[in-house]
Amino acid sequence: MKHPRIEVKELKKSFNETVILDQINFKVHQGESLVVIGASGSGKSVLTKCLVGLLKPDNGDIFLDGHQLDTNSSDGTPVAANSISYVFQNSALFDSLTVIENISFGPRFLNKQNEKDANEIARESMIKLDIHPKFWPMHPKELSSSLRKIVAIARALAVKPKIIIFDEPSTGLDIRASHKLDYLIRDSVKNENITAITITHDMNSALHIADSIAMLHEGKLIWSGEPSELKKSNHAEVRRFIKPFLTST
Amino acid sequence: MVLIKHIGQYVLETLTTLGRLVIFFAKAIAHCFKPPYFYQLILKQVMDIGYYSLPVVGLTTLFSGMVLALQSYNGFTRFSSESAVATVVALSITRELGPVLAGLMVTGRVGSSIAAELGSMKVSDQIDALKILGTNPFDYLIAPRIIACIICLPILVLIGDIIGIFGGFLVGVYKLNFNPSTYLYQTVSYLEPMDIASGLIKASIFGLLLGMMGCFHGYNCNRGAKGVGLATTNAVVSGCILILIFNYLVTELFFSS
Numbered sequence: 001m002k003h004p005r006i007e008v009k010e011l012k013k014s015f016n017e018t019v020i021l022d023q024i025n026f027k028v029h030q031g032e033s034l035v036v037i038g039a040s041g042s043g044k045s046v047l048t049k050c051l052v053g054l055l056k057p058d059n060g061d062i063f064l065d066g067h068q069l070d071t072n073s074s075d076g077t078p079v080a081a082n083s084i085s086y087v088f089q090n091s092a093l094f095d096s097l098t099v100i101e102n103i104s105f106g107p108r109f110l111n112k113q114n115e116k117d118a119n120e121i122a123r124e125s126m127i128k129l130d131i132h133p134k135f136w137p138m139h140p141k142e143l144s145s146s147l148r149k150i151v152a153i154a155r156a157l158a159v160k161p162k163i164i165i166f167d168e169p170s171t172g173l174d175i176r177a178s179h180k181l182d183y184l185i186r187d188s189v190k191n192e193n194i195t196a197i198t199i200t201h202d203m204n205s206a207l208h209i210a211d212s213i214a215m216l217h218e219g220k221l222i223w224s225g226e227p228s229e230l231k232k233s234n235h236a237e238v239r240r241f242i243k244p245f246l247t248s249t
Numbered sequence: 250m251v252l253i254k255h256i257g258q259y260v261l262e263t264l265t266t267l268g269r270l271v272i273f274f275a276k277a278i279a280h281c282f283k284p285p286y287f288y289q290l291i292l293k294q295v296m297d298i299g300y301y302s303l304p305v306v307g308l309t310t311l312f313s314g315m316v317l318a319l320q321s322y323n324g325f326t327r328f329s330s331e332s333a334v335a336t337v338v339a340l341s342i343t344r345e346l347g348p349v350l351a352g353l354m355v356t357g358r359v360g361s362s363i364a365a366e367l368g369s370m371k372v373s374d375q376i377d378a379l380k381i382l383g384t385n386p387f388d389y390l391i392a393p394r395i396i397a398c399i400i401c402l403p404i405l406v407l408i409g410d411i412i413g414i415f416g417g418f419l420v421g422v423y424k425l426n427f428n429p430s431t432y433l434y435q436t437v438s439y440l441e442p443m444d445i446a447s448g449l450i451k452a453s454i455f456g457l458l459l460g461m462m463g464c465f466h467g468y469n470c471n472r473g474a475k476g477v478g479l480a481t482t483n484a485v486v487s488g489c490i491l492i493l494i495f496n497y498l499v500t501e502l503f504f505s506s
């Protein structure tokens with residue numbers, strides 16, 4: 001049988017004795033879109049950072065395509081970098097570089113393209129995400145925070161990853177941009193066979209882009225399943241979490 | 250009991266930090282000698298660190314040279330050996346004041362800005378983003394800064410030496426009425442290459458120290474609003490203290506025999 005693209009077994013992570021994540025187990029297959037939901041502080045960002053090797057779990061194993069992630073590699077370049085891309089919750093654009101330099105950074109230094117090709121890829125990526133050419137030579141601090149987010153997404157897509165993690169990509173975007181982003185994630189997963197893990201607080205977009213949904217609560221994975229099953233769940237915490245959404249639709 | 254616990258905790262924390270520093274130091278040095286090199290970044294840092302520190306270093310050494318001439322004249326007239334003023338100014342500037350003052354001033358200007366820059370990159374996840382995009386922050390951020398500090402400091406000190414001696418010359422000639430050519434003659438005749446060389450070697454070491462402290466504290470900056478501020482303060486304080494300690498050690502090494 002084919003290995004799942006990502007498999008997490010018994011993951012545990014704590015900071016200074018405070019347990020943030022405990023007993024996390026899940027699998028994501030190629031071309032599948034997993035959405036992680038959960039209240040603020042439930043450990044969603046910590047979980048995804050463990051997946052790419054930015055944080056070192058205390059316990060547990062992470063497999064990418066059946067290969068165990070070397071969680072012991074010290075704080076240099078993460079081992080997972082070649083196939084995984086990450087959109088940070090706060091964009092994390094390089095302040096000292098322009099928009100186009102930010103986006104061509106990955107093609108240049110991760111995919112080892114020459115400068116000209118890298119710029120070409122960056123250009124394609126920016127056009128795909130409707131980033132107006134007037135913004136290309138600007139620095140991140142000159143952009144609005146939602147545009148920074150879009151640039152961060154363009155930067156992550158430009159390296160043509162096999163797996164991409166979005167940490168709250170649509171937070172702060174207007175409805176149109178956030179819908180567009182949902183379609184983009186959906187298309188990337190279906191057409192390019194990318195595996196996506198998306199953290200979001202927006203239940204509408206969660207239901208739209210997810211093949212499966214997982215809910216974190218106080219560091220534990222309390223529910224996972226298909227989007228259609230979410231509303232039927234009897235789990236008290238799940239019901240509490242989705243209630244505001246159910247009453248608003 | 251509580252006291253003992255606090256002392257124990259403090260000792261442990263200090264030892265942990267020291268251990269982290271040693272590992273950081275070794276890694277940073279290793280990455281200075283290991284490709285990939287980002288030449289453009291090194292060049293940019295040389296401009297930032299070296300070129301823009303010129304005014305600060307120039308002014309500091311100029312006035313130190315001037316004051317030194319005044320003070321030593323004042324002292325030396327008491328046993329009528331005014332002729333030693335030029336020599337004393339030249340020796341103290343090249344051997345001590347040039348490197349130490351430049352080192353301290355550049356720590357204030359550059360060590361702090363390195364710590365602030367790396368600290369804010371750390372806090373806003375930019376350092377993590379670098380790693381995700383296949384670039385080791387030690388290659389991309391730390392090595393260029395440390396290399397630039399090691400290159401720039403001796404150059405700054407050499408320029409500072411000249412300006413400082415010139416400051417002494419100004420005071421000597423225009424205020425203390427020395428004959429200009431005698432003053433210059435006395436400046437060069439007792440000055441040995443080793444005096445200047447030792448100052449420049451010191452400067453390189455100070456550059457390494459201040460760059461390392463800036464990078465270490467910035468790179469290990471804590472999250473939260475106070476993190477970056479604390480990192481800058483720590484970078485400057487530890488940089489200055491280390492410079493003064495190593496100044497003694499290196500001087501001892503050079504001139505004790």
Ligand SMILES: Nc1ncnc2c1ncn2[C@@H]1O[C@H](COP(=O)(O)OP(=O)(O)OP(=O)(O)O)[C@@H](O)[C@H]1O
Pocket residue numbers: 015020038039040041042043044045046047089
């Ligand atoms: N580097 C760190 N050091 C110490 N504690 C941390 C660190 N990173 C995260 N935490 C803690 O871990 C917990 C989970 O944080 P995390 O960022 O994963 O939350 P989240 O689910 O992403 O929330 P949000 O929706 O607000 O982004 C928080 O209580 C946070 O304080």
Ligand SMILES: [Mg+2]
Pocket residue numbers: 044045046089167
């Ligand atoms: Mg988060």
